Structures are given as C-alpha cells and as structure tokens.
Amino acid sequence: MKFNKIISKNLKLLLRAKSSAFIVIFGPLLIILLVGLALNKPTTYALSIGYFSPDQENSLSESFMEEIKNSNYLILKYENLDLCVNAIKQGVIHTCIVFPENFEVGNQDFNNIEFHVDYSRANLVYQIIDAVSEKFNLRTAELSKDLTQVLLTRILEARKDIDENILALITTKSSIDTIVSNIQETKSEAEGMDFSMGKISFNEIETTSDELFDDAKDLKNEGLDAISKGRTFADGLSNTSTTTFKGDLDEIESNIDNIFNSTPNTLEELKSLIDNATSEISSLETKLSASSTKNQAILNDLDNAKTSLENLKIETNNLKTKLESTNVNLENIDIISAESIVSPIRTEIKPVVSESNQLAFVYPYLLMLVMMFIGVMLSSTLILMEKQSKASFRNFTTPTKDEFFVFTTFFTSFLVLIVQVIVILGLSYYFLKAQIFANFVLTTSILLISASIFILVGMTVGYMSETQEAATMLSIAVGSVFLLLSNLILPVETMSEVIKNLTAYNPYVVSSELLKKALLFKINFSDAITDFLFLTSFMIILVIIVFVVNKLSRMTFMKKTPHAHKGFIYLPEDCYLKINQFTLKNKEDVLKTLKNISDEDFEKHVKKKNDIANWVSSMLKERRLAWKLRFKNRDKMIMVIKKHLEREQKKAEKKTPT
C-alpha cells in the first residue's frame, strides 16, 4: 500500500504540475511527430548546389553540372565566386563548385575544380562533399575512360612498331656481323700486303756495266785480232774464196767496230735507264713506305670500326632485348579495356539491412535520445519537486526509510518513461512503420536497462542540485555530454583517440548501438552479452552513486540555513540580523526596523555597509529584493520593502479561496 501510495502521489504531482505534465504527456508525442516528419523520407539529401564557371559556355563544366542535375539537386549558377560563396554563408546553397577558366580535359594547368563548403555545418558537410564528389567522380571517370582508351590504342600500335623494330634490329645485327667479317678479311689481306723492297746495288750494275764494256772491248780486240789473223791467214791464201773471206772479215770487223762503237752508247743508255730505274725505285720505295704507314692506319681504323661495330652489335642486341622485354611487358598487359583501367575495382554497396529510409537508420539513436533526455529530466524534476516541496520535511518525520523513497522515485520515473516509450513505439509502429517487434525480447531488455540507467543519472543530478533551474541545466549538460560523445553529432571516428576511447563508456552510445543492432541486424542475446554486462555494471555503479548522493544531499539539507527549509529547523541568532534593539528575522522586520532605527544606527548599518541588503541576500535568499535595497536612502528602502510586501500579500490573497 505504501509503495502504491507513493507512486500514485508522485504521478499525481507530476500530472498536476502543468509544465511537467506537458513534458510527460505531450513531450513524446511531439518528439515522435517531429522525428516522423523530419526523417520519413528516402536516403537522399535535399542539397542546393551553386556553381561558377568563368567561361560562359564551357561544355565540360556543363557536362559535370548535368550529371549533378540528374540527382535532383537544386542547381544555381552564379556570376562570380563571391556571390557563390556568400550564398553558402546565407544558407541558400550548401556548396559552391568553382570551375577553372579554359576548363578542358588534358589541360594540366586548368583542371582544378574547387569545392567551397561550410565546415560549420559539421553534420552535413561530409555528406555534401560525398554526394557532390560522387557525381563529379562519375563524370571524371567517363573522361578518364575516353582518355585511357586512346592510350590503349596507342600502346597497341606501339607494340606493332616494336615488333617491326625488333625484326629490323635482327637484320641490322646480321649486317653488322657481315661487315665485321668483311673487315676482318680486309684486315687480314691488308696485313698480308708486303711493302718491303730488296736492296738494289746500282754500283754493281755500274761495275758490271763497266766490266761488260771492258769485256766488249776485250771481245773487240780479240775479234779484231782474230780478224787480223784471219786476214793474215787469208792473205796467205790468195784465191777467190779468200777474197770473199776477207770481205767477210772486213764486214765482221766493221760490225765489231760498229758494235764496239755502239756499246758505250748502249751502256750509257743502259746506265741512264738504270739511274732512272733507281730513281723510280726509290720513289716507289718511298711510296711503298707511305702505303705501309697508311695500310697500318687503315688497319687501325679497321680495328676501330670493328670494335665500334661489335659495340653497335652489343647495343643492338641490348636494344633488341629491351624491345623484346618491352614487348613482353606490353603483351603481359591483360587489361585491355579502358573501363577496367579507370575503375579496376568495382565497388558495389549492398546494405546489410533492407530498410531504405533514413528513419530506420537513425530511429534507434533518436529513440534512445528521447529516452535519455526524458529519463534524466523526468527523474531530476521529480526529485527537485520533492526536495523543494514543503512536504519533504514531513516525509523525513515518517518511519519510512530514505532508500524506500529513492526506490519509489526511481520506479515512478521508470513507469512514466516506459509508458512514454510504449506510446512512442506504438506511434512509430503505426505511423512510421518502424520495425520494433522484430527482435522484441532483446529490444525490450535494452529499453528497460537503458531507461533505468538514464533515470539513475537523472536522480543523481536531482540529488546533487539545489534548485529546479540547476537540475534542468545539469540534466541538459549531462545529456549534451552524452550526445557529444556519440555518433549523432559527429562521427566518433573523427574525434581524438582519448575522446574516442571515452565514447566506449558512454551509456548512450552503448545502448543506442545495441538497440540499433537489435532492431536493424536482429542480433541475438549472446551477441549482446558484453554490452549488457557493461550496462548492468554501469547501472550498479549508478545505484551506489544515487544512494551516496542522496545521503550527502540529506546531510547538506540538515546543515543548511533555516530559511532554505521553508520554516524547518530555524537556526537561531546567527541567522538573524540584530541592529541594536531590533532583531530582523523576516521581511516584515526589515520594514519595521527601517522605520524605527535611529539615524545613528542607519548610518552605521546601512550607509556604511548595507547590512540589511546583505542579510536579505544571504539569509532570506531574496537577491532581487536585496539588489533593490541597495539604495542607502531610508525612504526609498522603506518604499521598496513596502511594495514587495504588498505584492506578496496580494499573491497570498489570490491563493486563498473566498
């Protein structure tokens, strides 16, 4: 009964407080409506893209933009770069594409396309870049394909040329071999040539010639002797025959004389001829010597030519080998399709889940986000309502343990949150067609444990806070930290290593990831056991923290100045302001004192240092009133406090039923 009554009381208080009732009842409906309207659409982005091309009619840039237009993005053309960039700043467009002047394929100097993006839109900028780049890459790939096709054709032609060149080289090599062989033969022949000449002794010829002349002389003399003898003989014989013989001897003698007379001329001629011959031979010898030298030079040249030819042969051989190798390499190029070179690897994105709209992907994160904020704020609000209620003191005076109140607060929040989640899930199922029943047991378990964690976080916040404002701000701060350290604003992967590691301990991340796996990937319990253990451990730690913070909060409550307790535990004297015979314990006393204290006391306690304003601020916690009482003029201060009391009186009258 006690349990039911406390829960019932908590629920009534929640529902009867207008603001919390709005949060409890309409909050989830509103959130799910907004989520549904915002995200229930296919996975495309309504991007507006601006571009600027310095060339008025550039077919290449227009072809790029045509590609983007096909994706149903809004395309706006700008007259200059500044207009285009300003349009991003004003939020008219998401990105500005700037084409270069004289933009054409193959122009190395003018093929830079600039993308201007607004990085302050951190959550969208990468998606914009991806979406636009994808389209540009597509067009670029087409251009690359054309260029590559040309390249491939050229390679094929080059292969043919190489084949022909190899054949030519083989022929050249053979010719070189022949030439080398010929040179070798020529060299051999040249080496075989004898340019030496035997020693001709011209003195001997002259001596011989002289001897021959002497012999001819002797021969003449002897002939003439013989003839003389013959004649003597013939004279001795006188007959006709002897006459004939004598004639003959005369004739012979004449002939000998003729011969002898002619011999010196002949010999001179012979000598002259020999001299000429000697001269000629000497000239010939000189020529032969020169020829020999030239022959040697030729032989050297032939050697050089041979060496060069042999080198040429080696080089030709190398060239051939290289050409053959190049040819082999070219032959080894299996990819002969331009498309295969431009896109050697084809990527195909296949979703692991069949859902195709954005809502299905972000639903787990959003559901957990809603649960987190409602859980944290609801439980903290509930605790602050209790802490600030004037009834809280009476709860302390009852024989109900603190822990029981903690538990009932938890259970109330849990109940409300679960009802809200059921409403959200129901609405999501019927209106957004969210697949929530596919993995029902696991999904429910995740939701229950996550709800518990967020409620416990909220309770910690509630017990730590003194005012509703502080609790709300702290709740939002805690929620924001959880949110920031998650994938929802920025991908975790883009964060620093330390932060990335921290996100692993973020209950929002763990629970939303787990919910996503359960809803989208339909994982089973065994796959989720690690995350479950983490969440359970986190929950246990939070339970301990909640009890500790509650105890501390209770101790602080007991030690606080009495005014904060709305009449409970009034500290004496040290909390009251005593000015001579006047004791200030409330605002009425302030008025009375201001009216009645002496000028001397007023001078001392107000004009010198405004004790009254300080006391109103520090003890009554009425900082606004204290600020108004800063005037060190008695009449003004009286007027301020009077008006304040009148206002309070009117408020009290309004509350009181007729």
Place this chain on the structure above:
Amino acid sequence: MTEPIFKIQNITKKFSDNIVLDNINFEIRKGEIFGIIGASGSGKTTLLNTIIGFLRPDEGDIQFRFEHLLDFQKAMAFRSVFKKQEAVKKIYGFAAQVPSFYSNLTLRENLEYFGSLYNLSTDALQTNIETLLNLMDLKNYEDLLSKNLSGGMERRLDIACALIHDPAVLVLDEPTADLDPVLREHIWTLVKKINKKGTTIILASHHLIELENLCSRIAILKDKKIFDVASPDSLKNKYSKIQEVHIESYPGNYKKILPKLTKKYMKRYEIRGSELVIFTDKPQKVFHEMFPLLEKKKEEVIDMNVGKASLDDIFIEISKKDEVQQDNKQKS
C-alpha cells in the same frame, strides 16, 4: 503527577561554533500540553527538532518511554530517541512552523499519502482520515487541492497530517504563527481537543498569553538554557508581583481616562479590544482612582476584575531583570 514520557538530559547543540542549546534538562509528562517559550531565535525549534530525534545533539541524550514493552522490560523502558529513530517516528507527529504537505494533492490525498507512510491498514487509515477531517472542520474541503486552502485551513491540514497515525505525542512548532486571532483561537481549541483524546502535546510558541491558558507546564528558554520549567501559575507566582486590572466600560473611551490616572500606580497599560488592561502592583489604588473617573467621563462599567499578570509580562519581567543585571555588571 503522571509519569514522564520524554527525558531531556544535558542536551547541548551547536551549529558550527555557535552554541544554540546549552545543557538543557527537563522532562515531559504523558498527556500534558508542554509549552516551550522563548524569544525569537532562542532555539525553540532546534529544541523541538532535537526532541523528536531529527537533529542529533552534540552532547546529552533524549530518552523516550516505550509503553508497549513487556513488564519485565519496563526498567529499561526509556530508550534514546537517536537509537530507536524508526520506533520514535511512529509515536510522534510533528507540525512545523510552515505547513508541510503537498500543494498539488487534495486534503484527502495528503492524508492518505502520509497515513500510508506509517503502514496503516486501509480501514484504519480511512477511519483516521474521517475522524481528522471532522475534528479539523475540513470535511467539506477534502477534495480541494491543498494549494487553494487559506492559512488557517493549511495549519489545520498540517496538524491533521501530523495526527494521521494517531501519535502518542504531537509536536507543534509555532502552530499559530501568522494566523489572525480568530484562527489562532480555532487552533488552540483543536489542540485542547486533541489533548483530551490522550495525546501528549509539546508546543513552542511566542503567543505567551495563549499558552498560559493551554499548557499544563511551560519551559522558558533563555540564553540557550532552560530558565525554568513550571506550570503557568507557578511561573506567575514566582516571577511577577504585577497584577492586571481588567476594565470594560461603555462607550469605552479609555484615552480620556488614562491621562488622569496616577502614573506611579500604573506600570503600563494595553487596550485589548473593548477592554482596558492596567498592569500594576497596587490594584486597590487603581480601583480607587478609576471609579470616580469612569463616573465623571460617563463610562458605564460592564465588567471589572483583577488577575495575575500574564506570561507575557513575566517574560518581559525576566528579560528586564536580565537587562538590569547586565547593565549593573557593565557599570560595576
């Protein structure tokens, strides 16, 4: 004389270095209405919160007699409230200076809720609620949200919440603070009714005149100590020789009479509604001067009596004595 139910023994309580209660000793008896009076800030509320065990004293102990104990345990019947807090909480009800209930619950819901915290059965709880709603004259407003109640009704609801578990002891801290005289009277009537049912009542108030007609005994808290504990009459006899001369006349134009009275006989005076109260240590002399004056001013006497000075006067007397003593000390 009934037996004590609370024994307050050598209680000293400090907040930081500030001593609030200094060696307090007294007993509270079963079935009595025990009043604690003292100047504002004298530590009345602190004392009440210590008595119920909500604040722990720095020194001393508060013992409560547990009546449900068996005979053989009676010797040990007094137990420290700080060691038996859960049990003590069941036997007292506490109504603080500011009413303590949920504004967004109706009167009945508040009573049901607080009753449930004491583990009352549904039947017992409903019976108690009906009794209390009738006792407090709140039956007609049981379904009204508490935030819409008037000051007096809030106070009555608060007391009803404190009584929901039919406690043996009801502790009231300034139950009539901020209430007009009619509502105050209503509350005191209620307190008497509750006391008649056998509930011991401990209350702190600065409406001393009202307490003297209500309390069987009163503790005067002064300078962090118990100045005295006694019945109102004993206190009056002990500390004041001043008497009150009450005169009620028609048309009651007392301001014309007062200047004619001899000042030395009249310590001070008060006009309480249609009644003139003169505080004097020589009442005969006052009467002697008063009759001719009333006749002369054509005032028709409706009522006239002499009585002891009120607790207020005693308290002022005590305070004055204290001030004189302090002055003398300073002078010497």
